[in-house]
Amino acid sequence: MSAAVTYAGPRSRTLGYGPRTSAAATDIRPAASTRLRLGRPFRGARMLGIGALAAIWVTGSATGLIDPRILPAPWTVVTTGIDLVSTGRLQENLAISLQRSALGLVFGVSIGVVLALLAGLSRLGDALIDGPIQVKRSIPNLALLPLLILWFGIGEDMKVITIAIGVFLPIYIHTHNGLRSIDARFVELSETVALSRAQFVRRVVLPGALPGFLLGLRFAVTGSMLALVVVEQVNATAGIGYMMELARTYGQTEIIFVGLVVYGVLGYTADAVVRLLQRRALSWRKTLED
Amino acid sequence: MAQDTRGLRGSGAQPQAEQTTRGPGHDQPSVVVRDLVRAYGDEPVLDHLDLDIAAGEFVAILGRSGSGKSTLLRALAGLDRDVPGSGTVTVPASVSVVFQDSRLLPWAKVLDNVVLGLAAATGLSRADAHRAGAAALAEVGLAGRERAWPGELSGGEQQRVSLARSLVRSPELLLADEPFGALDALTRTRMHGLLRDLLERHRPAVLMVTHDVDEAIVLADRVVVLDAGRIAAQERPADHRDQHALRTHLLAALGVEKSSSPTPEPQEVPA
Numbered sequence: 275m276s277a278a279v280t281y282a283g284p285r286s287r288t289l290g291y292g293p294r295t296s297a298a299a300t301d302i303r304p305a306a307s308t309r310l311r312l313g314r315p316f317r318g319a320r321m322l323g324i325g326a327l328a329a330i331w332v333t334g335s336a337t338g339l340i341d342p343r344i345l346p347a348p349w350t351v352v353t354t355g356i357d358l359v360s361t362g363r364l365q366e367n368l369a370i371s372l373q374r375s376a377l378g379l380v381f382g383v384s385i386g387v388v389l390a391l392l393a394g395l396s397r398l399g400d401a402l403i404d405g406p407i408q409v410k411r412s413i414p415n416l417a418l419l420p421l422l423i424l425w426f427g428i429g430e431d432m433k434v435i436t437i438a439i440g441v442f443l444p445i446y447i448h449t450h451n452g453l454r455s456i457d458a459r460f461v462e463l464s465e466t467v468a469l470s471r472a473q474f475v476r477r478v479v480l481p482g483a484l485p486g487f488l489l490g491l492r493f494a495v496t497g498s499m500l501a502l503v504v505v506e507q508v509n510a511t512a513g514i515g516y517m518m519e520l521a522r523t524y525g526q527t528e529i530i531f532v533g534l535v536v537y538g539v540l541g542y543t544a545d546a547v548v549r550l551l552q553r554r555a556l557s558w559r560k561t562l563e564d
Numbered sequence: 565m566a567q568d569t570r571g572l573r574g575s576g577a578q579p580q581a582e583q584t585t586r587g588p589g590h591d592q593p594s595v596v597v598r599d600l601v602r603a604y605g606d607e608p609v610l611d612h613l614d615l616d617i618a619a620g621e622f623v624a625i626l627g628r629s630g631s632g633k634s635t636l637l638r639a640l641a642g643l644d645r646d647v648p649g650s651g652t653v654t655v656p657a658s659v660s661v662v663f664q665d666s667r668l669l670p671w672a673k674v675l676d677n678v679v680l681g682l683a684a685a686t687g688l689s690r691a692d693a694h695r696a697g698a699a700a701l702a703e704v705g706l707a708g709r710e711r712a713w714p715g716e717l718s719g720g721e722q723q724r725v726s727l728a729r730s731l732v733r734s735p736e737l738l739l740a741d742e743p744f745g746a747l748d749a750l751t752r753t754r755m756h757g758l759l760r761d762l763l764e765r766h767r768p769a770v771l772m773v774t775h776d777v778d779e780a781i782v783l784a785d786r787v788v789v790l791d792a793g794r795i796a797a798q799e800r801p802a803d804h805r806d807q808h809a810l811r812t813h814l815l816a817a818l819g820v821e822k823s824s825s826p827t828p829e830p831q832e833v834p835a
Contacts, residue, residue: 459663459665459667460667460669462643462663462667463661463663463667463669463680464681465642465643466641466642466643466659466660466661467680467681467682467685467729467733468681468685469680469681469684470681470684473681473684477669477672477680477681478669481669481671481672482671484671556671557713558670558671558672558713558714558715559670559715
């Protein structure tokens with residue numbers, strides 16, 4: 275009680291409680307609250323920088339200050355995109371790119387999950403698998419490209435395999451980590467309710483490792499995009515990356531820009547899909563975060 | 565009643581011999597602990613402990629941190645396979661454990677937590693197991709919450725789900741490790757009432773570890789004070805008219821001076 279009383283004393287003096295003039299009270303508010311702070315967030319803050327850049331781009335192109343060979347006008351990029359769609363060239367190349375990354379993802383995720391399960395659920399599996407993968411981890415994926423080209427040629431096999439290698443590693447690491455970090459208390463519980471090993475894996479281990487797997491999947495999707503971009507610029511005859519490479523040789527900057535936009539949309543969509551999946555599959559966790 | 569003998573290591577007596585020496589009496593104990601030794605390193609945690617629990621009897625174990633009360637419970641639960649020791653522990657075939665934390669799988673709905681492993685363990689069909697689980701939830705006052713996530717429940721409700729999970733297995737022995745230790749005082753009192761009702765109907769033998777003398781007196785048929793791995797005192801609250809004197813006596817056995825107030829001891833951490 276005594277602390278509250280002594281606190282109330284100076285507080286009533288500075289804030290002007292009691293018989294004080296209102297002018298003293300209004301003085302205090304603005305000075306005290308914003309002097310060292312960033313101030314209020316305002317609406318559309320995120321769009322401001324993007325809008326400013328776009329404005330510079332538009333005015334630069336319209337006034338001819340920007341050389342269209344360096345940076346084509348925004349409307350040129352848009353009309354080029356429409357042209358590419360109407361001739362069917364964009365869809366054709368996009369389909370090839372999507373097929374590559376989808377195949378790479380499917381193989382990479384499957385391999386990553388199987389290896390993580392083998393290593394996570396048995397001591398022998400861990401001893402055999404985890405070491406080599408930790409070694410592989412320190413070699414950048416794209417450094418393997420010359421070797422993969424020698425082994426698998428420059429065709430689709432090499433491209434899908436490169437993407438799969440970029441995918442399986444994050445899946446393995448995060449799933450394995452998820453499997454290994456299952457709470458020992460749940461293991462104890464499973465013993466007291468006499469779960470069989472199969473039930474234990476199905477009811478406790480796999481759902482417990484799911485958050486790790488989904489985190490790995492987000493990294494994997496990003497990794498597959500990165501690998502896709504690189505393999506499509508190596509001796510490809512189709513795909514968004516090939517379309518951009520070809521445009522480079524003809525100096526068609528606007529087509530390169532269309533390709534960049536497509537890659538951006540692809541990456542964003544893929545990440546959004548995984549995040550949606552995460553929200554659905556981990557709905558039990560959402561209730562805790564709300 | 566099927567018997568299961570655990571923790572045989574070193575020079576323990578044969579459980580079969582024990583059963584025959586006792587003979588088939590109607591008051592045959594549900595739990596028989598003989599000459600139980602458990603040690604972490606050089607420190608004996610349980611020191612040649614003997615304990616019987618009759619069928620349907622509620623025994624509360626009191627003790628300071630490190631007195632061996634949790635170690636005893638873990639020995640009865642069969643959760644101490646990697647702890648060196650000797651002696652025999654005979655427990656019924658169906659044993660349920662209630663932990664201090666409710667220990668619900670956060671990714672499984674409440675009903676799925678209650679029936680975890682039930683169908684396979686009892687031979688019930690899935691539908692029957694779910695019916696039994698829903699009935700157990702209704703018994704603990706959580707009818708209608710079958711499809712909730714554990715994270716949506718309060719601490720007291722979670723512990724009630726964990727009670728339902730234990731009781732749906734119709735255990736002959738219920739082991740409870742400070743089951744109400746993490747709850748606030750009001751919820752705790754309500755849980756005492758609920759537990760008494762449930763035990764009235766299901767009548768398992770109970771061994772409850774607690775650090776709360778009052779809780780032990782209120783709930784148990786027999787209060788056992790453990791000290792340094794041995795039984796330091798045993799009392800039947802029903803034999804005592806003066807509960808206050810009993811309380812003082814038990815506190816003294818726990819090493820708490822008469823004058824000092826009963827402060828809750830820090831949580832014992834099971835190794």
